Amino acid sequence: MGGLSPATREAGFAALPHADLDLLVVGGGITGAGIARDAALRGLSVALVEAVDFAAGTSSRSSKLIHGGVRYLQQGDVALVREAASERAVLRRLAPHLTQPILMVMPTYGRATQMKLQAGLWAFDKIASVGRDERHEMWDRAAALREVPSLAPDRLFGAAVFVEYLTDDARLVLATVRGAADAGAICVNHAEVTAIDGGRVTICDAFGERSVQASARVVVNAGGPWVDQVRQRAGTRGTQRLQLTKGIHLVVDHARLPIAHSVVMTARDKRSVFAIPRDGITYLGTTDTLSPSPELHPGVTRDDADYLLEAANRTFAGRPLERADVLGAWAGLRPLLAEEGKAPSEISRKDEIMTDPSGLVSIAGGKLTTYRKMARRIVDLVCEKLGKRDLRSRSRDVPLPGGEPGSVADAAALAARLPALGREGAERLWRLHGSGCDALLARIAADPRAGEPIPGLPGVLRAEIEHALDAELALTLEDVLERRTRALLFDRRQGLDGVEAVAAIAADRLGWNAARTAAEIDGYRRLADGLRSFR
Numbered sequence: 111m112g113g114l115s116p117a118t119r120e121a122g123f124a125a126l127p128h129a130d131l132d133l134l135v136v137g138g139g140i141t142g143a144g145i146a147r148d149a150a151l152r153g154l155s156v157a158l159v160e161a162v163d164f165a166a167g168t169s170s171r172s173s174k175l176i177h178g179g180v181r182y183l184q185q186g187d188v189a190l191v192r193e194a195a196s197e198r199a200v201l202r203r204l205a206p207h208l209t210q211p212i213l214m215v216m217p218t219y220g221r222a223t224q225m226k227l228q229a230g231l232w233a234f235d236k237i238a239s240v241g242r243d244e245r246h247e248m249w250d251r252a253a254a255l256r257e258v259p260s261l262a263p264d265r266l267f268g269a270a271v272f273v274e275y276l277t278d279d280a281r282l283v284l285a286t287v288r289g290a291a292d293a294g295a296i297c298v299n300h301a302e303v304t305a306i307d308g309g310r311v312t313i314c315d316a317f318g319e320r321s322v323q324a325s326a327r328v329v330v331n332a333g334g335p336w337v338d339q340v341r342q343r344a345g346t347r348g349t350q351r352l353q354l355t356k357g358i359h360l361v362v363d364h365a366r367l368p369i370a371h372s373v374v375m376t377a378r379d380k381r382s383v384f385a386i387p388r389d390g391i392t393y394l395g396t397t398d399t400l401s402p403s404p405e406l407h408p409g410v411t412r413d414d415a416d417y418l419l420e421a422a423n424r425t426f427a428g429r430p431l432e433r434a435d436v437l438g439a440w441a442g443l444r445p446l447l448a449e450e451g452k453a454p455s456e457i458s459r460k461d462e463i464m465t466d467p468s469g470l471v472s473i474a475g476g477k478l479t480t481y482r483k484m485a486r487r488i489v490d491l492v493c494e495k496l497g498k499r500d501l502r503s504r505s506r507d508v509p510l511p512g513g514e515p516g517s518v519a520d521a522a523a524l525a526a527r528l529p530a531l532g533r534e535g536a537e538r539l540w541r542l543h544g545s546g547c548d549a550l551l552a553r554i555a556a557d558p559r560a561g562e563p564i565p566g567l568p569g570v571l572r573a574e575i576e577h578a579l580d581a582e583l584a585l586t587l588e589d590v591l592e593r594r595t596r597a598l599l600f601d602r603r604q605g606l607d608g609v610e611a612v613a614a615i616a617a618d619r620l621g622w623n624a625a626r627t628a629a630e631i632d633g634y635r636r637l638a639d640g641l642r643s644f645r
């Protein structure tokens with residue numbers, strides 16, 4: 111079929127009841143998307159079914175880092191360091207736009223720590239085979255204050271500096287889903303799996319009041335925080351395997367925390383947390399607290415917020431940050447495997463595959479960083495079950511959509527083609543779309559109106575919204591503003607000033623009536639307000 115659009119979704123729903131599927135994947139986060147892509151690239155017949163929107167769960171709420179694995183060295187796990195480092199290099203090759211190298215500055219407050227970090231990072235560079243231009247540096251106090259003038263100078267000794275990659279989690283998922291669809295997978299969003307009976311799966315359309323049944327030889331549950339719920343829907347009783355922990359992020363104006371590099375901060379319980387600059391804002395993250403049950407939009411408490419604000423206020427000089435400075439926030443749930451008696455931050459992040467007596471294969475745990483390898487392992491298992499062990503994974507060789515060569519090589523080239531965007535706007539668009547910017551340029555060439563900015567959404571062109579609706583399967587305002595453009599997270603006004611203009615374009619393209627349009631606007635406003643009102 112190829113591509114993602116309302117038409118491919120319709121065709122998907124029409125095809126599902128008759129499709130001869132090898133594999134049906136439940137859940138379109140990074141895990142499910144990775145599995146669907148790997149399997150489709152091997153030539154299996156695949157469907158990917160997502161209850162809300164691609165990346166609507168944890169995979170749009172991460173810290174957005176593709177880790178090199180420094181933190182795993184701190185835990186003494188050399189194998190994990192190697193895996194994270196090699197996966198990071200693969201991802202950079204497959205999707206350069208979604209893997210932006212950034213400096214991570216870790217301030218130090220004494221000679222002993224500086225020496226210890228120097229030894230650790232030296233070992234990391236060796237173990238992870240870090241290239242010459244990305245090796246660590248040690249800064250003395252003067253260099254640290256020159257590079258990050260907002261650091262609190264008292265007690266500062268220097269800084270250890272290493273390279274991490276910044277990604278866009280929801281766009282990484284979308285690119286992976288597109289890759290799956292281009293390789294032949296049926297991909298539908300807003301389609302919930304409500305029952306699983308062996309290989310027979312019932313799927314309900316969130317909009318159309320219809321439900322269809324599909325059959326697959328293997329069903330894989332990649333439900334993230336909902337893994338246990340999906341297992342119950344397949345008849346598994348009384349065996350809760352997940353332990354969810356919540357992580358929040360806060361957004362402040364870049365002018366309130368003006369940093370050019372990411373900075374590691376130490377929280378009140380000695381955990382490492384980050385401040386990361388991006389698109390005119392700085393975001394702080396993250397927390398790690400137990401959470402009883404899965405929720406689509408977990409709330410942010412005052413204590414969550416204070417935990418991060420305190421860490422920032424200890425690390426940086428200037429007027430202390432307060433809750434009133436917070437422009438936006440997001441929270442996600444880590445789908446971890448329960449480990450009795452462990453504190454939230456001690457629970458392992460490793461992934462585990464579980465097979466229930468019904469035959470349902472479930473996967474939980476893991477990271478964005480290592481998703482491709484995790485997906486490959488699952489599809490190896492699926493191939494074994496299908497008796498197709500000779501089908502080899504191709505996921506490390508085929509670029510992700512947006513990662514192929516295009517007519518614009520980078521953000522600078524895009525800025526030259528679209529001067530109205532300015533350098534910052536071009537950077538932003540390039541990082542979200544990569545060579546997919548060609549499709550936006552083609553739209554603008556066909557209709558100059560598409561090159562106009564959306565009123566109230568600085569740096570966002572009409573073409574970007576039209577493309578999200580026509581070619582990225584965005585079906586609600588939340589899909590467009592939270593996960594396609596990321597305005598809910600990174601716009602200083604959470605996208606609220608552009609919501610009516612975007613709703614008008616969506617209404618026109620998706621055929622919404624006045625009532626649906628008003629409900630979408632109202633729902634989006636409530637979502638944005640809810641994320642800023644600490645409980």
Ligand code: FAD
Binds near residue numbers: 167171175357
């Ligand atoms: P999800 O993304 O939650 O996907 C599961 C999907 O299943 C959801 O979209 C849901 O709607 C769907 N679903 C559920 N039930 C059904 C059903 N019945 N029918 C159909 N669909 C269904 N990793 C990193 O590598 N780097 C980081 O910087 C990083 N930071 C993090 C920060 C935080 C705060 C958190 C919480 C995690 C972070 N992680 C990070 C980890 C990473 O984000 C997760 O491991 C990953 O996103 C989990 O993806 P998933 O696909 O398993 O789950």
